[in-house]
Amino acid sequence: MKSLFKHTALAAMIGLSTPALASLAYVSNEKDDTLSVIDTNSMEVIETINVGARPRGILLSKDHTKLYICASDDDTVQVLDLATRKIIDTLPSGEDPEQFSLHPNNKHLYIANEDDAIVTVVDVDTKDVLAQIDVGIEPEGMAVSPDGKWAVNTSETTSMLHWINTNTFEIEKNIVVGQRPRHVEFSKDSKIAWASAEIGGTVHIIDVDNLEQIHEMSFKVPGVNQDRVQPVGIELTSDGKYAFVALGPSNHVAVVDAQTYEVLDYLLVGSRVWQLDLDKDEKHLYTTNGVSGDVSVIDVEDLKVIKSIKVGRYPWGVVIDPSS
């Protein structure tokens, strides 16, 4: 009897601690040199991991076993093993890596080196630097199209989108956009690219087949000075319904109809909202709020902010592991 009870308790305990139940979000804290791990079920921080200096861009390997971290002030990209939550490796990254993007081949990592005006392409398996491509000043945003054809880099002070052919590693086209372009997001079919310009206050919609701008969006948040409306991160739902645009120090996220480019709503989140990520079933959108040091959770169906989660100082990037 006694022993049976013990077993049941043990089994229950094991059941509770099974990590498979939890879906996890990872947040890089730029001024704490840490990652916060959030359980998306309980919406609480369950662990804080020490990483390299000034972590900014983070992304998942395509098999969801590793997290790559731009440790900007350590001039390296760190590789975090998600099973053990330990840094297992570093990659050569060039100086001051800020954002990066992994090619669908799960091998070629495109890294924007902000201080050097260069995009570095690294093979994550062999650690070879495959190419270094001269781009404009302060390369920042980095995106690879889902079909793997294009790598796009935004250069903040040059205010351009540089379109890099992923076969030749050469720039094929430069598109001048609004001042201080920060981020590029592709539609799932790789046909449309969305690019935000922070100081310009605009989002530029690019037709990828013709590499031409087809639309330019601007935003007006009621009661907020226009200067403070500064688009940064962009996230698209896979059904093509919504685009979410983080509007920086206006402390709002714009909800955009991804077909008509019409702004449907502005949602109030924390201070200086930077980056965004959707969870696995796209029910919740997580936003990093740099100045208030927290993460806001938006219910995608109701378009309402349902929770804010305190993380470290200056949370920068957020990635939700869809397989966890």
Add this chain to the structure above:
Amino acid sequence: MSLFSRTAAAVLITMIGAAPIQAESLDVRIGYLQWVPDQGPVLSNVIPEPDDAGQRGAELAIADNSTTGKFLGQTYSLESNVADSEEDAVAAFETMRKNGTELFVVNAPTQTLQTMMGKAGDNTLVFNAGAKDDVLRTGQCHPNLLHTMPSYAMLTDALGQWLNQRRWDEVFLITGPTEADKGWANAFRRTAKRFGLKIVEDKPWTFDADLRRTASKELPLFTQASDYDAVVVADVRGDFGEYVPFNTWLPRPVVGTQGMSPVTWHRVVESWGATQLQNRFRDLAGRDMNSEDYAAWAAIRSIGTAVTALSNANPGEIRNFLFSNKFQLAAFKGRKLTFRDWNGQLRQPIPLIHPRGLVARAPFEGFLHPMTEMDTLGFDKPESECRING
């Protein structure tokens, strides 16, 4: 004949194919002129100001413009002249103009700048990246003179807003003996009226003792008054002001040109991507970027932004573009910067700093303006006689 034209066509096609980037080439020449009069001996000579303040900022902006330009077939070159006298500075300006330079950045006193503007023709566009005197923004404006350096009034208004929102509204003002000190103090007196501050004592600094030995004895007596919330120092060249903090009669903070200061730029500014600018500058110059460097940088980046949009470097077209609503300068201050159309002043937030940290950034919330909050700093349109755009 027909063979030749076919070959030519083939060459043309090859060229277009090889250069998907705009192929026409354009060289933009910018002159940088610097004349900084000797400040005379100062008591606080521990940390000297760099001799190349301004010049290195101009060099960085040329490098920044060139990186953008290489994708558009545009190159930028800088011709620098650091003069030893006003005559030399004006002569260098004349020589460069004769040699075809039309775009200038000048880091020189108001008088020198005015002499230059008197000689400048219609096709010369000058950016003032040194002189802070309010008169250049209120009465003696010139249609082809723009200012990337903030005026004294912009700096003191930033400080005044901060004092107001802290409710530290009774201040003790100490003014040094130089013209610059008086200019700064006059700007502050105007600020005090605008933002409801009361100057409880307004004392000129007349001592000539060496305060490194006697500051702790002299200053408590000098700052005796029944009460005040803060001491405001107007000591632009840094003569005695460094010795005021911690030596006041009452235990009060020191602000102004020393203590906590409103500045154009400082090494402690790091938000809004400023870290990247600071790093680029440090790599280039081997020192920290200061206000003069920033003003020169902002001037040449304004030119670069216009040239990128216009694909030409005509001074008249650049000027029109800079005053149009198409122009906005991304300049690491968290706001898009634009030029005031009545006096050519670049609107900009003003950081309030102490030597090792950022305290705040003006304008502050709650100081309202019908057009832009940044126009709560400095002389607004109704307060200025200038109408350089008619």
